[in-house]
Amino acid sequence: MLHLRVAEPMRECEYSQISTRSSTPMETPYKKRIPKRRKWQAFPGRNKFYCNGRIMMARQTGVFYLTLVLILVTSGLFFAFDCPFLSMQITPAIPVIGGVLFVFVLGTLFRTSFSDPGVLPRATPDEAADLERQIDVANGSSSGYRPPPRTREVVINGQTVKLKYCFTCKIFRPPRASHCSLCDNCVERFDHHCPWVGNCVGKRNYRFFYMFILSLSFLTIFIFAFVITHVILRSHRYGFLNTLKDSPASVLEVVVCFFSVWSIVGLSGFHTYLISSNQTTNEDIKGSWSSKRGKGNYNPYSYGNIFTNCCAALCGPLPPSLIDRRGFVQLDTPQPITPTNGITMYGSTQSQSHMAAATPLLQSEPVILTDEAFLPGRTSLGGPCSGALPLGGHPTPPTSTPNLSCDNDMLPLRNEQSDGLRHHHTDGGHHHFLTPEEAPSPPGMLPCGSPLGHSHTIQGFYNPASQDSLHEDSVRGLVKLSSV
Numbered sequence: 351m352l353h354l355r356v357a358e359p360m361r362e363c364e365y366s367q368i369s370t371r372s373s374t375p376m377e378t379p380y381k382k383r384i385p386k387r388r389k390w391q392a393f394p395g396r397n398k399f400y401c402n403g404r405i406m407m408a409r410q411t412g413v414f415y416l417t418l419v420l421i422l423v424t425s426g427l428f429f430a431f432d433c434p435f436l437s438m439q440i441t442p443a444i445p446v447i448g449g450v451l452f453v454f455v456l457g458t459l460f461r462t463s464f465s466d467p468g469v470l471p472r473a474t475p476d477e478a479a480d481l482e483r484q485i486d487v488a489n490g491s492s493s494g495y496r497p498p499p500r501t502r503e504v505v506i507n508g509q510t511v512k513l514k515y516c517f518t519c520k521i522f523r524p525p526r527a528s529h530c531s532l533c534d535n536c537v538e539r540f541d542h543h544c545p546w547v548g549n550c551v552g553k554r555n556y557r558f559f560y561m562f563i564l565s566l567s568f569l570t571i572f573i574f575a576f577v578i579t580h581v582i583l584r585s586h587r588y589g590f591l592n593t594l595k596d597s598p599a600s601v602l603e604v605v606v607c608f609f610s611v612w613s614i615v616g617l618s619g620f621h622t623y624l625i626s627s628n629q630t631t632n633e634d635i636k637g638s639w640s641s642k643r644g645k646g647n648y649n650p651y652s653y654g655n656i657f658t659n660c661c662a663a664l665c666g667p668l669p670p671s672l673i674d675r676r677g678f679v680q681l682d683t684p685q686p687i688t689p690t691n692g693i694t695m696y697g698s699t700q701s702q703s704h705m706a707a708a709t710p711l712l713q714s715e716p717v718i719l720t721d722e723a724f725l726p727g728r729t730s731l732g733g734p735c736s737g738a739l740p741l742g743g744h745p746t747p748p749t750s751t752p753n754l755s756c757d758n759d760m761l762p763l764r765n766e767q768s769d770g771l772r773h774h775h776t777d778g779g780h781h782h783f784l785t786p787e788e789a790p791s792p793p794g795m796l797p798c799g800s801p802l803g804h805s806h807t808i809q810g811f812y813n814p815a816s817q818d819s820l821h822e823d824s825v826r827g828l829v830k831l832s833s834v
Contacts, residue, residue, distance in 0.1 A: 390675040394472060395535040403675040405464040407548050408533050414463055414548030421459070421566070424606050425452045428573045431599040432580045439583055444576060451569040458562035459547060466671045467552035468538035470519065470527060478520035485515075509650035526651070528632055538672075542631040551631075554671065557664045560621050567611070567618045574607035628652040628659040 390403035398407045407414070425448070433445040473481065485500070500515035502522055513522045516529050519536045523529070528540035530550050539553035551559045577600050584593040594601055624634060628651050633639060639649035653659050 387679045389677045389679055392679050395533055397533055406466050407463055410532065410545060411548040413545040417546045421455060424573060424603055427599040427603050431597060432577055435580055436576055448572060451565060451572060455565045455569050458558050458565060461558040462555045462562050463547045463549050465555045466673065467550040468554040469673050470536040470538055471673050473520035507650035526630060539630060540632055554669060563614060563618045567614045570607050570611045570614055573603060574611055577603045625660050625663045626656040
């Protein structure tokens with residue numbers, strides 16, 4: 351068993367941390383808290399969102415506000431100037447019926463305008479790349495420079511339907527879907543883009559659109575009829591010209607209703623025909639299922655019964671939205687963090703290459719070198735030292751590494767202090783140390799705090815005074831190095 355000879359001054363020697371307030375300390379990088387973003391904030395289409403993504407509309411909403419103003423103004427004038435006279439002269443049920451129609455019209459309008467019409471989510475980059483590979487493989491045998499076809503065919507009720515590829519959304523659109531150029535979205539069962547409601551009309555809001563135009567037709571006819579009734583009744587008492595002078599609001603209502611009732615009623619009738627035949631406006635305009643294309647061309651989506659078609663369009667289950675508007679955006683790549691010292695970090699997982707920490711050296715202890723003994727303390731300068739001290743007691747010169755890590759290395763100190771750190775006498779070119787067991791310390795080298803090799807025997811200890819001076823100078827040098 352080896353007995354270590356430890357000098358008495360070394361036992362009483364206590365290392366205190368060196369104040370580095372005069373030096374510029376390195377700021378510890380921290381992970382910046384990035385505020386989470388909702389998916390509606392990163393939505394690729396041209397839409398407007400309100401109420402934290404709960405309301406979804408098209409970007410062009412000017413005509414929608416015109417529709418809302420016309421309904422509010424016309425109905426307000428009717429309830430304010432016509433209903434009091436009509437409720438007294440005819441029946442109090444007139445304002446009640448008008449109020450019910452008015453509320454139903456506004457409810458269906460808002461439901462149509464503020465809801466998701468059936469937007470199809472776009473393909474992710476991985477899905478788009480995989481789809482491109484499938485297209486290339488499917489058309490790999492074709493010769494020439496023609497681009498591969500971007501269509502697929504499916505059979506629905508015996509009718510062949512082509513699925514077109516959307517170059518914007520990077521998907522094959524399902525049957526009856528189309529890409530809206532105004533909203534820049536693929537919409538399932540796309541009917542048309544209606545500027546009057548400020549939204550596309552598709553699978554998820556078509557029934558509300560139909561109920562809106564149908565109820566608006568009834569409300570317009572209702573107001574138009576009873577305003578004329580009001581004018582006729584007052585004309586019998588006060589004359590026609592006096593009635594027009596006394597109630598100018600009624601004249602304005604008649605003009606607005608007269609020019610709007612024809613278009614609204616005509617639109618309601620057209621969509622009633624589409625619902626009864628289970629078609630969309632887009633299909634009817636293109637003539638997709640017209641008999642002019644051939645006898646074998648028929649509508650594969652029709653149930654063959656008007657009542658069944660109407661029930662399927664208006665009373666069927668409402669499909670869920672395919673886009674997650676209120677979810678949080680997931681960050682696929684770490685966000686770079688740039689502290690004030692110019693070091694770019696990536697969270698807490700990236701290596702801090704050239705950050706030479708002074709803390710391990712400040713917390714080091716007196717080192718005693720014995721047989722198969724280890725140097726206490728923590729590994730510093732970014733990496734462990736795995737090498738052993740060469741035979742003969744002379745360590746290997748340091749290697750230059752970008753991250754200042756030591757691998758069989760000794761950290762060089764300043765040359766002007768190296769002479770003061772050596773304690774030896776020269777006699778005939780040979781070095782004689784203070785004690786026979788003292789290990790040689792090479793000029794200007796700082797021993798690395800890692801385990802020594804087990805194959806070599808080194809006995810002795812450092813002089814506490816010289817090691818204290820060495821420790822102080824090394825820490826000051828590392829603090830200056832880390833502040834660069």
